[in-house]
C-alpha cells in the first residue's frame with residue numbers, strides 16, 4: 001500500500017526495459033568447472049584477439065607479470081604458482097581492459113552528454129578504451145579533445161581559485177597502485193585537504209573500524225597458508241564462487257587437508273556448495289569437491305544475533321581458551337555476562353534459524369582447534385555491521401583464534417589494491433603518526449582535521465560546500481548510494497576530473513566543466529620517463545609485490561596514474577600555494593623508485609621497500625596480532641565488545657532487500673548479462689523473492705514490479721521495472737543486482753561507526769508495474785508483450801526536504 005503523502009523519488013528515466021527481459025534457467029549446484037574456462041577464453045579472444053590473449057593471460061599473477069585487476073585474493077607463493085594462475089573473472093577483467101576497441105574523440109562529437117545519459121553503464125563500458133583527454137567546457141553539450149597540459153592548467157587554476165582546499169574532493173577506487181596512491185594523497189595533503197574518500201568507505205570500512213578498535217589494526221590476520229591449514233573455515237556474507245573465485249582453490253586444498261566449512265548466507269550460492277576445479281582431474285571429470293559441511297540460510301541482517309548466540313553456546317560449554325583470554329584480552333567479563341543473557345527467541349526471529357541448527361553450527365566451532373573467519377559485503381553493508389564484526393572478533397578471542405597457525409580473521413577485500421591504497425595513506429582519517437612522518441619526509445605541515453568520506457562528500461557536493469571532485473578511477477555516481485541525489489550533487493560541481501580507462505556514468509553525470517583523463521591500465525607497459533616502470537600492490541592478506549604489464553598501451557596518449565598526479569601537482573602547487581620545500585614531482589615521475597624511497601620512510605612496515613618488493617613474491621607487511629599476539633590498542637590487549645542485539649525491524653508487507661553482484665560484472669562494470677550460477681540470463685532487472693512471499697504479497701512469479709524503498713526520512717525512492725524471480729531466499733528477504741538498485745539506498749542510511757551505506761539492508765515494498773517485457777523460462781515463454789516504452793519517460797520530481 002503506498003503511503004499517499006510521502007514525497008516520491010523515481011529513478012530510471014533511462015531504464016532500458018530490454019534489461020527486464022530475462023531468461024530464468026537452471027540454478028547451479030557447483031562453481032567453476034570447464035564452462036568458466038570456456039567463457040573466459042571466449043571473452044578474451046573476442047575482446048583482444050588470440051595473440052594478446054596469450055600474451056596477457058600467461059603473465060597474469062606470475063612473479064614477472066602483472067597483478068590481476070580483479071579482486072584482492074592473494075597469489076600462492078612463487079614456488080606453488082601454476083602456469084594459469086587466474087580465474088574466469090580475472091580473465092574477464094583483463095579482457096575488459098585489454099580490449100582492442102578504442103573510444104576515439106569522434107565518438108564524443110557524435111554523442112551529446114544528454115544522449116549518453118540515456119545509456120546504461122553496460123553500454124557505456126562497451127564503447128572501448130578511452131584514448132584521448134577530453135573536456136566538457138562549461139555547460140557544453142559535448143566533450144571535445146584537450147591537450148594534457150591544458151587539462152592540467154585547468155585543474156590547477158580551479159584548485160587555486162577555491163575558497164578553501166576543503167572544497168576539493170579526491171576520491172580513489174581500489175585499483176590504483178601503491179605508487180600512484182602515495183603521490184595522490186601526498187598531493188592532496190600538500191594542497192591542503194584530507195578529503196580522500198575511497199571505495200573502502202562503501203566496502204570494508206566497517207571491517208577496518210571494528211578491527212582497529214578491537215585488535216588494534218584494521219586488517220585481517222591470516223595468510224593463505226592459514227586457510228590451507230585450518231580446521232574450520234566460516235564464510236559469512238560472501239559469494240566467493242563469483243567474487244573471489246581462486247579462493248575456491250584454497251578451500252579445496254583446506255578440505256583435502258581435513259578442514260570443515262560452515263557457510264552463513266541467505267542464498268545457497270553455488271560456490272559455497274561445490275567446486276569443480278578445472279586444474280584437477282577430479283574437477284575435470286566433473287566430480288569436484290563438496291565445500292560447505294553446513295549452510296545456514298540466515299535472514300538478511302541476522303548475523304549479529306547469530307554470533308551472540310554462538311558466544312553464548314561456547315561459554316555454556318566452557319569451550320574457551322582461558323590462557324589466551326587471560327593473557328591477551330580485556331573486558332571478557334562484561335562480554336560474557338552480556339551474551340549469557342542472550343534472548344534466544346529474539347535470535348531465532350532475527351536469524352530465521354532454529355536453535356537446534358544454531359547449536360549444531362556452534363558445535364563445529366567448538367570442535368575446531370583452528371578456525372578462520374571469512375566475511376565480505378554481506379556483513380559490512382548493514383546498520384549493525386561494525387558491531388557484527390566485533391562479534392566475530394569476540395568469538396575468535398574466546399577460542400584464541402588469532403595469531404595461531406591455521407586460524408584468524410579473514411575479511412576478504414574487494415578491489416585488487418584497496419588495502420594497499422589505505423596503507424599508502426588514502427584515508428580521510430589518517431592517524432597523526434602517519435601525518436607526522438609525511439611532514440618529516442616532505443617538509444610541510446599536512447592538514448590534521450579529518451576529511452570527508454564518501455557519504456559526506458556527496459552531502460558536501462549536494463550542499464555546495466564542495467566544488468571540485470576528482471576520481472582516481474572508479475565510477476562514483478553509480479557505485480554510491482541514492483543515485484539521483486548523487487548524480488545531482490555531482491552536477492553541481494564546478495569541475496569534475498575522472499582518471500579512467502573506460503567510459504562510465506560519472507563521466508556523463510559530471511560537473512559544469514569536466515575532464516576525462518585516460519590512464520594506462522595494469523596490463524599495459526608503463527614507460528613513463530622513458531624507462532620501464534613497475535608498480536606495487538598489496539593483497540587482502542597484506543602481501544606486497546610488484547606488477548608490470550606486458551601489453552603495448554591502447555593508445556600513444558595514455559599516461560600512467562603517477563604521471564597524471566605529478567602533472568596536476570606541478571600545475572597546482574606553484575610558488576604561492578605549494579609547500580616551502582618543493583616536492584620532487586619530476587623525479588617521482590621519471591623513476592618510481594624515488595616514490596618507493598619516500599614510502600619506505602613514511603609508511604609503517606615499509607622500511608627498505610624498494611629492495612623488498614624486488615624479491616620474487618615480494619614481502620608481507622607486519623601485523624602484530626598475527627605475528628606475536630600483540631594488540632596495539634589503547635589497553636595493549638585485544639578488546640571484547642558488548643553490543644546490543646540490534647536487528648532491523650521490517651514492517652508487515654515489506655521485504656528486506658540486499659543488493660549483490662551477478663556473475664558477469666565487476667562492480668559497476670557490467671561484462672555481460674549472464675548470472676550463470678543463479679540461472680539468470682539476458683537481463684539484470686530481476687528481484688529474487690521467496691515463493692511464499694510472492695504469493696502472500698499478492699504477486700506471481702514473473703510479475704513486473706517497481707521496487708519502492710521506505711526510510712525514516714519519509715522519502716519513497718522507486719526503481720522501476722524488475723521481474724520477480726522466485727528464489728531460495730529466507731522469508732521476508734529479497735535480493736537484486738547492484739548498481740541497478742542503488743537509487744533505493746538512502747544516503748543517510750549508513751552503518752553506525754563506519755558510515756558505510758547499508759546496501760545490504762534496504763526496506764522495500766513491491767508494486768505492480770505497468771510495463772510488460774518478455775519473460776522466458778526453460779518451460780517456455782510465460783508472458784511476452786511489447787515493452788511499455790512510455791515507462792521510460794516518467795520521472796517524478798525529487799524532494800529532498
Ligand SMILES: Nc1nc2c(c(=O)[nH]1)N[C@H]1C(S)=C(S)[C@@H](COP(=O)(O)OP(=O)(O)OC[C@H]3O[C@@H](n4cnc5c(=O)[nH]c(N)nc54)[C@H](O)[C@@H]3O)O[C@H]1N2
Nearest residue numbers: 071089237239243300301376377378414415660661666667
Ligand atoms: N567477479 C567479481 N569479483 C569481484 C567483484 C565483482 O563485482 N565481480 N567486486 C569486488 C569487490 S569491490 C568486492 S567488495 C567483493 C565483494 O564480494 P562479495 O561480498 O561476495 O559480494 P556481493 O555480491 O555483494 O555478495 C554478498 C554476499 O553476501 C550475502 N549476504 C547478503 N546479506 C547478507 C546478510 O545479512 N548476512 C549474510 N551472512 N550474508 C548476506 C549475499 O547473499 C551474497 O552471497 O568482490 C570483489 N570481487
Ligand SMILES: Nc1nc2c(c(=O)[nH]1)N[C@H]1C(S)=C(S)[C@@H](COP(=O)(O)OP(=O)(O)OC[C@H]3O[C@@H](n4cnc5c(=O)[nH]c(N)nc54)[C@H](O)[C@@H]3O)O[C@H]1N2
Nearest residue numbers: 173203473474475479499500501502504659667668738759
Ligand atoms: N548497492 C550497492 N552499492 C555498492 C556495493 C554493493 O554491494 N551494493 N558495493 C560497493 C563496493 S564494495 C565498492 S568497492 C564500490 C565500487 O566503486 P568504484 O570502485 O568507484 O567502482 P568500479 O565500478 O569498480 O569502477 C569502475 C571504473 O573504474 C575505471 N577503471 C578501471 N580500471 C582502472 C584503472 O586501472 N585505472 C583507472 N584510473 N581507472 C580504472 C573504469 O573507468 C571503470 O568504469 O561500490 C560500492 N557500491
Ligand code: SF4
Nearest residue numbers: 068070071087090246
Ligand atoms: S581470484 Fe581475483 S585476483 Fe585471482 S584471478 Fe580471480 S579475479 Fe583475479
Ligand SMILES: [Mo]
Nearest residue numbers: 203204414415
Ligand atoms: Mo568493494
